[in-house]
Amino acid sequence: MTHDARAAERARLRAGLALAMASAVTFSLSGPLAAGLFDTGWTPGAVVLVRVALGALVVLPFGVVALRGDWRPVRRNARLLLAYGALGVAATQFCYFAAVQHMQVGPALLIEYSSPAAVVTWLWLRHGQRPGRVTLAGIALAAAGLVLVLDLTGARLDPVGVAWALGAMVGVSAYFLLNARADTGLPPLSLAAGGLVVGAALLGLLAAVGLMPVTASTEPVALAGAVLPVWPVLGTLGLVTAGVAYVTGIAAGRRLGARPASFVGLLEVVSAVFFAWLLLGELPRPVQLLGGLLVLAGVVVVQQGEAATRRSAHPGPAGPGTVEPVGAPD
Template sequence: MTPDTSATPRTGLGAGLALAVVSAVTFSLSGPLAAGLFATGWSPGAVVLVRVAIGAVVVLPFGVVALRGDWSPVRRNLRLLLAYGALGVAATQFCYFAAVQHMQVGPALLIEYSSPAAVVAWLWLRHGQRPGRTTVGGIALAAAGLVLVLDLAGARLDPVGVAWALGAMVGVSAYFLLNARTDTGLPPLSLAAGGLVVGAALLGLLAAVGVMPVTGSAAPVTLAGAVVPAWAVLAALGVVTAGIAYVTGVAAGRRLGARPASFVGLLEVVSAVFFAWVFLGELPRPVQLVGGLLVLAGVVVVQQGEAATRRTPPTIEPTVEPAGKP
């Protein structure tokens, strides 16, 4: 993994938090919208491919304009763009859907969304960014809430599914770590555009060689009791849950850093439960509501811990004068 800059001072933290929430909420729409397409005969691979491809087409012009004619940041960061597209986009999507073919959705999501803990561990072991006690307490609250939200009663684990889910977790962790890079010179729009283009190309290759089955349907989709054309659902998936979600995610990571942004990202799970209720009529159980409150509390506590860390002045070592110097 390329060097992370999460330890550098950040500006615009309020805006970063708002952008992170927008990113989490827009990402969370993908599940309920995709579920409507699955019911009409769409395969997960087809939905993911079309979603990412539309996102790439929508964001790419803005990413090019953001460069202002200077393509040197792209040339300097080709490896980063390839890693972002391969891990943060393609691997995250492909590995998750591969995991749910072998295990239940709840455990797969729990493993994938353990990514904030992986981000914390990476920054601690690789960059010496040890989390404070408040941050650790927030991690514990959020983890407990995530277990309740996903409602894992009676869940079974499959070794192959666990391996794929861990792959998705690595992809999500890379997404947050690379979003937080402030030393690349790449505008957020350009990073998001490059990642989506690379991700779409890799997913298209997987579909072309038959590794990722792709089937679709022109049948309309039923959402929230309304009949919606399939193209409208696909457009929403591409523009909102890929284009807007990735752009705001990069912008949030630049302002917050990898660790805080990854924990705000847990709101995606809570928001997905809400949208499943709105669009699919899947009423959340009381235990899931309690879990959602715990996740929210954990995110708030983590943000407070990170803010306290930023306010702590650096330790200045006293200067020792050489012996005999007046």
Template structure:
């Protein structure tokens, strides 16, 4: 089991981790409105995901190589970790979600996928003995209520096949937070993000070649925020920002905060997606969604305050599990 000295993380480290986690959530959320614009011009979800991850890998890979400083031993030691990260946190999350929405509505699929913080808390409790405190349980409850309101599940129906695919996406998201928190692998954050995206892009490419993930594209410009944007510009933002920046900042947040806090801050992505859809696509959120966003953010704050209290109460010599799968 990976271990880390608790050593009461400095307030500056926690602040930087929170900033990175929010940046990751917001950049991830930008992919939804941009992808919706591409869908309207004839792009398939599989094509959008494949191009997004492949471009992100292409951009981040050189930085990941430079971060190794010529020492490839961390890569050799962590081959299985990189394969798991690429397969679960990148490829499975994307593929399973789009497979789920082919069988059920988007709202329930997202609700299941974004239950990942509860899965992370459960894993850390069962596997590493990190029993959740009252603040964490209260934060989970608030976040769950807020998530239901934001996603507006009125009239939603569940399909067993769709639920199974959505659970697969939830597992992928949970793996993303748990692996990000592994601070003692020797892999620089840039190298972990780059390796994961390279593996993920390769696996998604295999799914496309095998015909399991339909791929169709179009050269038509995209309508966003009342303007007409060239398709290459939308794809560039998708690859560089919503994949490259999002994964790199996500790893940095996980290293500083740990799996549980970063997974809860990741729920900001849901609120940010609603706001960005309003700004870019003109999809005005309802009062219920706005209220849900406030409740969800309150749940995130409760969890963060609870973790902060735990850090202050923990002796500096205590050693804790980092909260990642073995």
């Protein structure tokens, strides 16, 4: 790989890391905002439906413009868009909230956020992408930190809840794997728009047939020591925690690949603890702070392990007169 190609690769990876962190932080804001709405009578199904539907309305015009009048990528990738909306959007949301109706939030999140391990396993068994020892060490650190952040003291498992949480884990894994598809010809904005539209339609269908209870309220929401009108809270849920989060997540996946992006996504759990403290006054326990540090350390180690893997794939400079292309992410 030439010097210019290596520089371009490093710039692409730095941009991917920044986008992945932005996606994790914006996703994490949804929990505390939703908690404020729950206190005013909103059901989880109503929050999810409004969040995804508003996100679709916001992103759809940009997704259409990004196609530049060429709808062929949409037709070629119709099944991918359906899978992204069904698994990466609707199933993830619906299965998680179904899980927490049968078990505590901590264990449900732990199962859902075991998705990076599922991504690693899938890429290893399906594509032969075996993780290196440094990456495996980072996985272990991040897993230990996740357990501490979620503080599972006295947690109880329910078989039905576990099954729903595993469904959410499959949805999150599909989200990371489909984000990393760089061969579709679909701009990130168009993929996000299509996925959110499909997800909103499926969630709306679940609500219409009564499988997802929907109750809403226009009461003001108490957040960060202030009482806010409900509309800005809903707008933030749709624009930031759905629109921005999905678009940046797709752009990150295409730059980093599914495996590194899924581990950066664990920062969502750490960031959610911070926002719960900032907006809801829920002070994290020392064990959660320690867990957050371990998750951060694990993410850093995984990124270092992935960088070492890439270097081993391109051990030396290219020969005279040759230019190696920058490889597409997984």
